[in-house]
Amino acid sequence: MTTPEPAPLSEPKPPSLVPGVVLLGLAAVLIVVVLIKPAMPDWLNTTIAVLAVAVVIALLGYAVWVFRATTRRGRAR
Numbered sequence: 001m002t003t004p005e006p007a008p009l010s011e012p013k014p015p016s017l018v019p020g021v022v023l024l025g026l027a028a029v030l031i032v033v034v035l036i037k038p039a040m041p042d043w044l045n046t047t048i049a050v051l052a053v054a055v056v057i058a059l060l061g062y063a064v065w066v067f068r069a070t071t072r073r074g075r076a077r
Contacts, residue, residue, distance in 0.1 A: 015069045023059040027052055 030052035034045065 027055040
């Protein structure tokens with residue numbers, strides 16, 4: 001019985017950008033809703049604005065994570 005050959009070391013796959021695009025789209029929609037100011041209660045307008053800020057912060061965090069994942073130290077190009 002022969003032992004299977006180990007798989008060659010390959011470059012790790014880069015992280016997906018789909019979550020970032022979804023967060024960007026959601027933030028854009030929330031920001032546009034706040035800027036248009038449709039007839040809605042003040043508490044709902046404030047809630048949407050807070051959600052928009054939270055989504056933008058999450059988007060920045062995801063961008064930092066993707067940046068760090070793609071620029072690991074010690075990788076020769």
